[in-house]
Amino acid sequence: MTPIAYHALAAFIVLNAVILMVTYVTLLERKFTARMQSRIGPYYVGWPHGWLQPIADALKLMMKEDIVPTRADRWVYNLAPIAFLIPCVLIFATIPFAPGLGVADLNIGVLFFLAVSALEIVGLFMGGWGSNNKYALLSAMRAVNQIISYDLPFVFAALVPVLLTGSMRMSTIVDAQQGLWFVAYPVIGQLAFLAFLVATLAAENRVPFDILEAESELVAGFRVEYSGMKFALIQLGEYAHMLGASFLGALLFLGGWLGPGPAWLGPVWFIVKAMLVFLVVTWVRWSFVRIRVDQILAVSWKLLLPATIVLLLVTGLVVALGGPGGA
Amino acid sequence: MERNGSGFLTETGQLVRAVGRALGITMRNFFRKPVTLRYPDVKRAYPDRFRGVLALTYDKETGEENCIGCRLCEYVCPPQVIKVEMLKAEKRNYAKTFTLELYACEFCELCVQVCPTDAIIMLKTFDLATADRREMLLDKDRLHALGLEHDASWATGNRLRDMQAPPKPAKAAAGAKGDVKETTE
Amino acid sequence: MAQQQVVELGYGGNERLMMNMGPQHPSAHGVFRMILTLEGEAVVAVEAVIGYLHRCHEKLGETLTYVQYPSIASKTDYVAAMTAELAYVSAVEQVGKVEVPKRAQYLRVLVAELQRIASHCLWLGTWCMDMGGALGGGATVFLYAFREREMILDLFEALTGARLLYGFHQVGGTRYDLPAGWDARCRETIAFVERRIDEYEAMLQGNAFFLVRTQGVGTISRELAQEVGVVGPLIRGSGVNYDVRRAKPYSSYEDFDFAVPVETAGDCYARYRVRMTEFRESIKIVRQVLDGLPEGPISSRPGVKSVGQVRVAKGEGYAPIEGPRGEVGCYLVSDGGPKPYRLKWRGASFTNLSILPHILPGHKVADVVAIMGSVDPVFGEVDR
Numbered sequence: 001m002t003p004i005a006y007h008a009l010a011a012f013i014v015l016n017a018v019i020l021m022v023t024y025v026t027l028l029e030r031k032f033t034a035r036m037q038s039r040i041g042p043y044y045v046g047w048p049h050g051w052l053q054p055i056a057d058a059l060k061l062m063m064k065e066d067i068v069p070t071r072a073d074r075w076v077y078n079l080a081p082i083a084f085l086i087p088c089v090l091i092f093a094t095i096p097f098a099p100g101l102g103v104a105d106l107n108i109g110v111l112f113f114l115a116v117s118a119l120e121i122v123g124l125f126m127g128g129w130g131s132n133n134k135y136a137l138l139s140a141m142r143a144v145n146q147i148i149s150y151d152l153p154f155v156f157a158a159l160v161p162v163l164l165t166g167s168m169r170m171s172t173i174v175d176a177q178q179g180l181w182f183v184a185y186p187v188i189g190q191l192a193f194l195a196f197l198v199a200t201l202a203a204e205n206r207v208p209f210d211i212l213e214a215e216s217e218l219v220a221g222f223r224v225e226y227s228g229m230k231f232a233l234i235q236l237g238e239y240a241h242m243l244g245a246s247f248l249g250a251l252l253f254l255g256g257w258l259g260p261g262p263a264w265l266g267p268v269w270f271i272v273k274a275m276l277v278f279l280v281v282t283w284v285r286w287s288f289v290r291i292r293v294d295q296i297l298a299v300s301w302k303l304l305l306p307a308t309i310v311l312l313l314v315t316g317l318v319v320a321l322g323g324p325g326g327a
Numbered sequence: 328m329e330r331n332g333s334g335f336l337t338e339t340g341q342l343v344r345a346v347g348r349a350l351g352i353t354m355r356n357f358f359r360k361p362v363t364l365r366y367p368d369v370k371r372a373y374p375d376r377f378r379g380v381l382a383l384t385y386d387k388e389t390g391e392e393n394c395i396g397c398r399l400c401e402y403v404c405p406p407q408v409i410k411v412e413m414l415k416a417e418k419r420n421y422a423k424t425f426t427l428e429l430y431a432c433e434f435c436e437l438c439v440q441v442c443p444t445d446a447i448i449m450l451k452t453f454d455l456a457t458a459d460r461r462e463m464l465l466d467k468d469r470l471h472a473l474g475l476e477h478d479a480s481w482a483t484g485n486r487l488r489d490m491q492a493p494p495k496p497a498k499a500a501a502g503a504k505g506d507v508k509e510t511t512e
Numbered sequence: 513m514a515q516q517q518v519v520e521l522g523y524g525g526n527e528r529l530m531m532n533m534g535p536q537h538p539s540a541h542g543v544f545r546m547i548l549t550l551e552g553e554a555v556v557a558v559e560a561v562i563g564y565l566h567r568c569h570e571k572l573g574e575t576l577t578y579v580q581y582p583s584i585a586s587k588t589d590y591v592a593a594m595t596a597e598l599a600y601v602s603a604v605e606q607v608g609k610v611e612v613p614k615r616a617q618y619l620r621v622l623v624a625e626l627q628r629i630a631s632h633c634l635w636l637g638t639w640c641m642d643m644g645g646a647l648g649g650g651a652t653v654f655l656y657a658f659r660e661r662e663m664i665l666d667l668f669e670a671l672t673g674a675r676l677l678y679g680f681h682q683v684g685g686t687r688y689d690l691p692a693g694w695d696a697r698c699r700e701t702i703a704f705v706e707r708r709i710d711e712y713e714a715m716l717q718g719n720a721f722f723l724v725r726t727q728g729v730g731t732i733s734r735e736l737a738q739e740v741g742v743v744g745p746l747i748r749g750s751g752v753n754y755d756v757r758r759a760k761p762y763s764s765y766e767d768f769d770f771a772v773p774v775e776t777a778g779d780c781y782a783r784y785r786v787r788m789t790e791f792r793e794s795i796k797i798v799r800q801v802l803d804g805l806p807e808g809p810i811s812s813r814p815g816v817k818s819v820g821q822v823r824v825a826k827g828e829g830y831a832p833i834e835g836p837r838g839e840v841g842c843y844l845v846s847d848g849g850p851k852p853y854r855l856k857w858r859g860a861s862f863t864n865l866s867i868l869p870h871i872l873p874g875h876k877v878a879d880v881v882a883i884m885g886s887v888d889p890v891f892g893e894v895d896r
Contacts, residue, residue: 293878492811
């Protein structure tokens with residue numbers, strides 16, 4: 001098979017797998033949070049555990065009327081969901097699910113991931129602007145503020161494993177964790193993982209940092225004018241980004257596909273670890289009230305950014321003094 | 328969030344503890360039994376005094392209709408949903424027509440309380456959902472049929488009035504709450 | 513009147529955005545419209561528009577008799593129906609000089625305090641949901657609070673047959689007496705609720721996210737509170753010790769030992785503390801009532817036999833009640849017949865809402881919902 005055909009097939013498979021996983025991860029989240037709130041989540045559709053609920057939701061969204069507000073900027077409005085979805089799904093291109101099993105295991109894998117995942121802001125702002133709606137615009141502006149502020153700590157926290165490994169290639173980072181997962185490194189690992197989780201919460205607009213979609217004030221934020229399939233694309237993008245960040249966390253800190261058992265169990269372990277990160281983020285999401293946007297920015301610039309810079313410098317010092325990794 | 332060097336660690340410590348406490352409570356609730364009731368597969372037990380759909384009753388011994396068409400319920404109803412026409416007969420009166428607009432009913436139980444013959448009662452069901460509003464305009468036959476189909480609530484006119492009346496010595500000797508023993512659930 | 517012109521955004525300093533919040537809004541505690549003038553993210557002016565829930569209660573008070581109206585009275589403050597009915601029947605009893613038997617008074621206190629607990633559960637749940645989002649941590653506290661509120665509503669259902677709008681009070685006493693076994697069930701429920709309140713406090717109290725959202729936000733100074741005339745937890749959170757249950761005791765409240773919480777900070781956190789303490793004090797009162805409930809009739813008038821059976825002598829009067837939101841009362845003018853000549857409702861939320869144009873300017877948009885939640889309005893009371 002020619003390389004192009006091979007890569008096209010791999011991309012197709014990964015894309016479909018990602019979309020399926022994203023759909024079912026919404027069910028996982030709903031059941032998990034329901035239990036935390038003393039209730040059962042979806043159970044009727046796809047008795048007894050609501051297995052068909054995501055399919056029903058997807059079908060419903062596909063069947064809805066496609067409404068475009070009269071004074072919306074048509075091109076910007078219609079392209080925004082796609083511009084939002086593409087980076088969120090593209091990040092999965094660099095994630096290897098097993099040694100050699102991935103679409104493209106770039107030697108700048110982590111850089112590609114971090115750079116592309118930040119591109120979602122463009123789609124987000126397009127959505128907010130194109131909707132011609134004050135609420136949407138307000139939320140989009142808050143979002144741009146927030147995501148830009150938190151991308152820096154996100155990058156710095158993600159760079160700690162890169163420093164400890166000495167390479168940005170994702171499979172190399174996982175291989176370097178054969179002895180000890182990076183999260184288990186004394187102090188540096190735990191702090192970096194914690195900073196990574198907090199930055200993920202903020203970059204994904206999850207409570208306590210979800211001021212941009214604050215249902216009680218902004219009624220879904222920049223998504224407020226979207227319905228039907230466009231809304232589905234935006235939801236897909238959000239959860240795909242969330243899942244991508246979980247996979248990155250599992251890969252950088254929790255040892256990726258490393259785990260007891262035969263080699264073919266690797267991807268399973270990887271998915272389990274990613275789900276674990278996802279569930280921890282969900283757990284935090286459902287336990288706290290949100291904080292105001294100026295307080296969010298204060299946390300980022302006054303607390304998280306200096307902390308991650310210091311962490312990075314300390315990691316560099318450790319590496320220079322003969323710790324693991326190099327370069 | 329101002330931070331200075333000396334207070335930083337204590338504040339962070341407090342934050343971590345508070346975060347941990349909140350997360351702990353959420354996780355504790357995770358392991359508790361959910362309180363959801365899977366209605367309509369599972370129905371909960373309604374208390375004795377439940378105020379549900381209204382119905383007309385027959386006398387237990389003679390099988391005659393209890394309603395004497397006195398129209399007290401019509402007069403007392405705050406949203407005026409009851410309309411009664413009296414039919415005079417030799418020994419006692421009857422209701423010729425009795426309509427109750429359930430879609431406007433408040434379920435305040437005043438008609439039940441005022442009824443001298445315990446004719447109109449409320450049932451332990453509220454499940455009369457329908458797609459056609461006209462089915463909620465209950466006429467006399469429908470009301471009697473409902474009374475036969477479902478369990479009646481404990482509250483009838485006489486029992487409620489007995490509960491409210493100051494206890495008379497004779498009644499106090501016989502038992503002030505009426506003839507039927509009432510349970511709570 | 514609000515201008516229809518909208519000035520589009522700019523950060524030149526003078527360009528302002530007029531944003532409409534409501535009347536259909538996930539956060540407003542009912543149908544309420546606020547026209548906010550924003551400069552960037554800060555609120556500069558507020559224009560509040562009410563009246564979306566006007567249902568002519570005062571006119572209904574003139575057309576319905578004293579027998580029919582109590583169950584309608586519960587629909588003004590539908591979240592705390594017991595205290596709303598109590599306000600009406602207290603006014604009638606005051607004007608008509610009707611005696612209420614001791615047992616009925618104790619039962620009224622019992623249901624009023626249970627209703628206070630249930631109403632505060634709803635307040636906590638909806639406030640946290642506004643601050644945390646329907647899909648976030650706020651919803652968790654909302655569902656927990658409603659889980660406890662449901663237990664109290666079950667108690668009310670066993671007592672009256674209805675869960676939300678009871679029709680429990682009547683002129684001269686109450687309509688229902690306690691069924692068998694209710695006493696034990698009530699004690700169990702409040703013990704359970706008490707433990708759960710400990711959990712809510714643990715979840716929110718030291719939580720930096722919560723504190724940062726509520727401390728220093730929406731501060732009502734003592735002078736402003738007294739000038740505008742807010743009532744209930746709002747004024748007690750600003751340092752004024754005014755509780756109708758102590759100032760003008762009604763329905764045997766003087767027999768019970770309870771504390772009235774007063775905080776001086778005046779911000780959302782102070783009002784939160786006041787209401788959380790009120791939870792515990794209400795539980796104390798409920799226990800005292802259950803322990804000391806006297807035997808006797810539950811009404812000084814016979815049961816309802818006809819629609820016009822209650823006649824009140826000519827006169828007028830006002831009987832205030834401490835509802836969960838503050839002082840609720842009816843001003844009744846009677847002309848000697850079976851219906852009032854004039855019925856005026858004093859709704860606690862109506863005066864509490866009038867504080868908004870004074871405290872909102874200067875805060876950010878996100879604080880608007882936090883402040884609205886801590887004011888805890890119910891629009892049945894506001895619009896009547």
